[in-house]
Amino acid sequence: xxxxxxxxxxxxxxxxxxxxxxxxxxxxxxxxxxxxxxxxxxxxxxxxxxxxxxxxxxxxxxxxxxxxxxxxxxxxxxxxxxxxxxxxxxxxxxxxxxxxxxxxxxxxxxxxxxxxxxxxxxxxxxxxxxxxxxxxxxxxxxxxxxxxxxxxxxxxxxxxxxxxxxxxxxxxxxxxxxxxxxxxxxxxxxxxxxxxxxxxxxxxxxxxxxxxxxxxxxx
Ligand code: C5J
Numbered sequence: 026x027x028x029x030x031x032x033x034x035x036x037x038x039x040x041x042x043x044x045x046x047x048x049x050x051x052x053x054x055x056x057x058x059x060x061x062x063x064x065x066x067x068x069x070x071x072x073x074x075x076x077x078x079x080x081x082x083x084x085x086x087x088x089x090x091x092x093x094x095x096x097x098x099x100x101x102x103x104x105x106x107x108x109x110x111x112x113x114x115x116x117x118x119x120x121x122x123x124x125x126x127x128x129x130x131x132x133x134x135x136x137x138x139x140x141x142x143x144x145x146x147x148x149x150x151x152x153x154x155x156x157x158x159x160x161x162x163x164x165x166x167x168x169x170x171x172x173x174x175x176x177x178x179x180x181x182x183x184x185x186x187x188x189x190x191x192x193x194x195x196x197x198x199x200x201x202x203x204x205x206x207x208x209x210x211x212x213x214x215x216x217x218x219x220x221x222x223x224x225x226x227x228x229x230x231x232x233x234x235x236x237x238x239x240x241x242x243x244x
Contacts, residue, residue: 029238030234033232048190072209081177081179093151093168094144099119178202187219
């Protein structure tokens with residue numbers, strides 16, 4: 026067992042039963058021209074999470090930790106995109122052309138993970154149609170098969186896919202540690218409040234820590 030310095034209190038975890046989960050570090054969210062920018066967001070805010078996540082990923086790989094990546098997106102015919110998601114406000118842009126290919130469509134350049142955090146062979150990629158990583162995916166089965174109990178969570182955006190995934194994971198019995206500098210939001214206020222919400226009320230959804238603390242814990 027190792028101990029990670031975290032809020033609201035330090036957490037003991039076994040690295041052998043812990044997975045690093047990196048959520049939706051896709052071009053469509055973090056680079057100009059994709060889904061995030063089409064919705065009116067400044068994508069540069071998300072880039073702050075890249076370097077700390079690279080450090081965490083490198084160390085997790087060195088330690089042989091189980092690593093999982095997720096991508097939000099849909100089949101090319103959009104048959105797995107609920108009409109309510111596709112037509113939201115008349116302008117979600119899902120499936121529309123962009124400089125990085127069709128937005129949030131599997132197989133397109135924008136849908137894929139940025140090169141700085143690209144998965145290595147043996148690291149499962151979960152393609153998910155929703156915001157939560159457990160919805161309509163085999164993530165829970167994969168985690169169970171690997172005996173995983175604790176999730177170290179990085180990715181974007183904090184208040185959408187990271188939060189939804191942490192809530193789903195918490196309800197399924199996983200302990201989640203969100204690394205504050207390895208997650209990002211288009212809205213600084215949401216980043217601050219989103220982290221508060223996770224650790225409030227005695228870790229109601231999970232713990233908040235950071236990259237340095239993670240590295241110190243698994244050293
Ligand atoms: C969003 C996500 N923000 N990955 N997706 O629509 O957070």
